[in-house]
Amino acid sequence: xxxxxxxxxxxxxxxxxxxxxxxxxxxxxxxxxxxxxxxxxxxxxxxxxxxxxx
Amino acid sequence: xxxxxxxxxxxxxxxxxxxxxxxxxxxxxxxxxxxxxxxxxxxxxxxxxxxxxxxxxxxxxxxxxxxxxxxxxxxxxxxxxxxxxxxxxxxxxxxxxxxxxxxxxxxxxxxxxxxxxxxxxxxxxxxxxxxxxxxxxxxxxxxxxxxxxxxxxxxxxxxxxxxxxxxxxxxxxxxxxxxxxxxxxxxxxxxxxxxxxxxxxxxxxxxxxxxxxxxxxxxxxxxxxxxxxxxxxxxxxxxxxxxxxxxx
Numbered sequence: 001x002x003x004x005x006x007x008x009x010x011x012x013x014x015x016x017x018x019x020x021x022x023x024x025x026x027x028x029x030x031x032x033x034x035x036x037x038x039x040x041x042x043x044x045x046x047x048x049x050x051x052x053x054x
Numbered sequence: 055x056x057x058x059x060x061x062x063x064x065x066x067x068x069x070x071x072x073x074x075x076x077x078x079x080x081x082x083x084x085x086x087x088x089x090x091x092x093x094x095x096x097x098x099x100x101x102x103x104x105x106x107x108x109x110x111x112x113x114x115x116x117x118x119x120x121x122x123x124x125x126x127x128x129x130x131x132x133x134x135x136x137x138x139x140x141x142x143x144x145x146x147x148x149x150x151x152x153x154x155x156x157x158x159x160x161x162x163x164x165x166x167x168x169x170x171x172x173x174x175x176x177x178x179x180x181x182x183x184x185x186x187x188x189x190x191x192x193x194x195x196x197x198x199x200x201x202x203x204x205x206x207x208x209x210x211x212x213x214x215x216x217x218x219x220x221x222x223x224x225x226x227x228x229x230x231x232x233x234x235x236x237x238x239x240x241x242x243x244x245x246x247x248x249x250x251x252x253x254x255x256x257x258x259x260x261x262x263x264x265x266x267x268x269x270x271x272x273x274x275x276x277x278x279x280x281x282x283x284x285x286x287x288x289x290x291x292x293x294x295x296x297x298x299x300x301x302x
Contacts (some may be wrong), residue, residue: 041286
């Protein structure tokens with residue numbers, strides 16, 4: 001089986017790759033959002049500490 | 055005395071859990087990634103083409119795991135919500151809050167992949183079939199729990215209200231699970247039952263490995279999110295102040 005055959009998925013490429021593609025995309029978006037949220041929380045904690053330090 | 059001791063442990067729990075989850079995350083993330091690779095390899099290169107559904111059936115290698123995780127995470131959320139309501143433990147409610155977005159994501163993906171399978175196989179993106187409808191209700195329950203929590207400013211009141219909603223909604227999970235037996239649905243019955251499997255071994259293996267990968271993976275976003283929630287809600291406690299001080 002060639003790679004082009006693999007990607008064409010016997011005519012079901014749209015359905016198959018839209019399933020796997022969106023799953024990968026949404027999991028990646030969730031990861032990015034969580035990294036941002038973690039950074040934001042730590043930034044807020046640092047700001048809180050800095051304000052109390054003054 | 056005993057009530058004092060109980061309260062003390064409840065206050066200490068978020069601090070311990072924060073450090074524990076920090077250590078555990080890689081132990082879930084790495085095996086999940088490895089199993090995902092194994093599962094994809096089995097699913098795309100070992101499992102044969104289905105004689106009736108062609109290559110489109112390979113959608114089940116994410117459809118079934120996401121659908122199982124959608125239901126499983128809801129049960130987890132309801133159990134944490136119940137523990138939070140009964141014992142008034144903040145950490146349980148924080149876990150319930152952390153589970154909802156990942157559960158909603160898996161529910162959406164189960165519906166999305168199911169729809170993409172349904173179009174070529176059934177000839178329609180959607181039918182108001184018992185299983186599809188009850189899974190859509192599951193998505194609304196997750197979104198409802200998140201919206202309700204976001205709408206209440208006081209976190210403890212939000213915990214109680216959201217907990218109650220999560221607990222009432224858990225009745226929907228057995229409805230989803232048994233829907234294919236209780237009603238005459240377009241959705242096929244379970245491929246995997248205690249009596250055995252109706253699939254080729256390599257297909258079944260791919261599905262099980264993918265499910266295990268998704269299960270292990272689900273700990274990662276939930277732990278990362280609960281750590282954010284802990285820091286946000288415990289920001290005025292001594293241990294968070296110390297932690298923030300050390301990080302500087």
